[in-house]
Amino acid sequence: MTPSAIAAPAPALPAEWQDYVRLLKPRVVSLVVFTGAAGLAVAPGHLHPVLAITAILCIAVAAGAAGCLNMWWERDIDALMRRTAKRPIPAGRVTPGEALSLGIVLSVGSVMVMGLATNLVAAALLAVSIAFYVLVYTMWLKRRTAQNIVIGGAAGAFPPLIGWAAVTGQIGMLPVLMFAAIFLWTPPHFWSLALFACKDYARAGVPMLPVVAGCAAARRQIFLYTLLLAAASVLPWALGEAGAVYGVAAVVLGAGFVVQGWRVLRDRQDEAGVSLTDDGPAKAAFRYSLTYLAVLFTALVIDRLVG
Amino acid sequence: MDEDFPPRPGLFESAEIRRRQRGRNLALLVVLVLLAVLFFAITIAKLSHS
Numbered sequence: 001m002t003p004s005a006i007a008a009p010a011p012a013l014p015a016e017w018q019d020y021v022r023l024l025k026p027r028v029v030s031l032v033v034f035t036g037a038a039g040l041a042v043a044p045g046h047l048h049p050v051l052a053i054t055a056i057l058c059i060a061v062a063a064g065a066a067g068c069l070n071m072w073w074e075r076d077i078d079a080l081m082r083r084t085a086k087r088p089i090p091a092g093r094v095t096p097g098e099a100l101s102l103g104i105v106l107s108v109g110s111v112m113v114m115g116l117a118t119n120l121v122a123a124a125l126l127a128v129s130i131a132f133y134v135l136v137y138t139m140w141l142k143r144r145t146a147q148n149i150v151i152g153g154a155a156g157a158f159p160p161l162i163g164w165a166a167v168t169g170q171i172g173m174l175p176v177l178m179f180a181a182i183f184l185w186t187p188p189h190f191w192s193l194a195l196f197a198c199k200d201y202a203r204a205g206v207p208m209l210p211v212v213a214g215c216a217a218a219r220r221q222i223f224l225y226t227l228l229l230a231a232a233s234v235l236p237w238a239l240g241e242a243g244a245v246y247g248v249a250a251v252v253l254g255a256g257f258v259v260q261g262w263r264v265l266r267d268r269q270d271e272a273g274v275s276l277t278d279d280g281p282a283k284a285a286f287r288y289s290l291t292y293l294a295v296l297f298t299a300l301v302i303d304r305l306v307g
Numbered sequence: 308m309d310e311d312f313p314p315r316p317g318l319f320e321s322a323e324i325r326r327r328q329r330g331r332n333l334a335l336l337v338v339l340v341l342l343a344v345l346f347f348a349i350t351i352a353k354l355s356h357s
Contacts, residue, residue, distance in 0.1 A: 013323055014324060014328060015327070016327050050348045050352040054348075113349075
C-alpha cells in the first residue's frame with residue numbers, strides 16, 4: 001500500500017433518505033405542529049379539512065426548513081457538542097450545500113403553499129417565523145447574548161398565531177395569549193436543558209445563561225419564569241377567552257411547573273450553583289416542560305370542544 | 308499518479324451505495340406523488356369552497 005493511499009480518507013457513502021429527515025429536526029417539528037394545530041382547532045370559523053391539513057403540513061415543513069437552516073449555520077458548533085455531533089452535517093453524511101438548498105426550497109415552498117391554500121396573513125406569519133428563527137435567533141442572537149432563547153423563543157411561539165390566521169385570516173386575542181404562554185415557557189425549558197448540558201455549551205462557545213451568568217443565576221431565572229408562565233397561562237380563562245376546563249388545567253399544570261422550578265432552585269449545589277445531584281431536578285423540569293405544553297394546549301382544545 | 312487514489316469502493320461499498328441511492332430515489336418518488344395528490348386535493352377543496 002502506498003503512502004498516499006494510507007493518507008486518503010475513506011470514500012464517504014451517500015446520505016440515506018433518513019438523513020434528510022433528521023435535518024428537519026422531527027422531534028421539534030412535532031411540538032410545533034401540535035401548537036399550530038391547537039391554534040387552528042380553537043379558531044372560530046370553518047376551514048375545509050383538506051386546507052386545514054395543508055396548513056398544518058405547511059407549518060410542519062416550515063419548522064423543518066428552519067431547523068435545517070439552523071443545522072446548516074451551526075454545523076461548526078454542532079461538531080463540538082456531544083448532543084449534536086452525530087447530526088448529518090457534522091457527521092459528514094450530508095454536505096452543507098445540500099442542507100442549505102433543502103432548507104431554502106422547503107421554506108419558500110411551505111410559504112407559497114400556505115398562501116395558496118389558506119390566506120396571505122397566515123403565509124406572511126409563516127415567513128416571519130422562519131426568518132425570525134433563522135436570521136434573528138440562529139444567526140444573530142444565539143452566539144452573542146445569554147438572552148438568546150428569551151428573544152428567539154418568539155420564533156417557536158408563532159405556530160398558534162399561524163394556525164388561527166389560517167382559519168380566520170386575522171390575529172385574535174386568544175392566539176396572542178397562546179403565543180405569550182409559549183414565549184414564557186421557552187426560557188425555563190431551554191435553561192433546564194442548558195443546566196445539565198452546560199459543559200457542552202461552554203465548549204462550543206454558546207453563551208447560554210448558565211455558561212455566562214452561572215448556574216445559580218440560571219436557577220433563579222428558571223424559577224422566576226415558571227412563576228410568570230403560571231400567571232400568564234391563566235389569562236385566557238381570566239379574560240373570558242377560555243372556559244373552566246382550561247382554567248383548572250392551567251392552574252394545576254402551572255403549580256406543577258412552579259414546583260419543578262422551585263426544585264431546580266433548591267437543588268443541592270456547590271457555591272457556584274453547580275448541581276451535586278447530577279442535575280436531577282433540572283432534568284425533571286425539562287421533561288415536565290414538554291408534558292406541560294402538550295397537556296395545556298390539549299386542555300384548551302377540549303375546552304373549546306365541550307364549551 | 309497513484310492508481311489507488313482516490314480509493315475505489317469495494318464490493319460491499321458498491322452494494323451499500325446502490326442501496327442508499329435506491330432508498331433516496333424511492334423517497335423522492337413518494338414525495339412527488341404526495342405533492343401531486345396534495346395539489347389536486349387543494350384545487351378540489353378550493354373549487355368546492357367557491
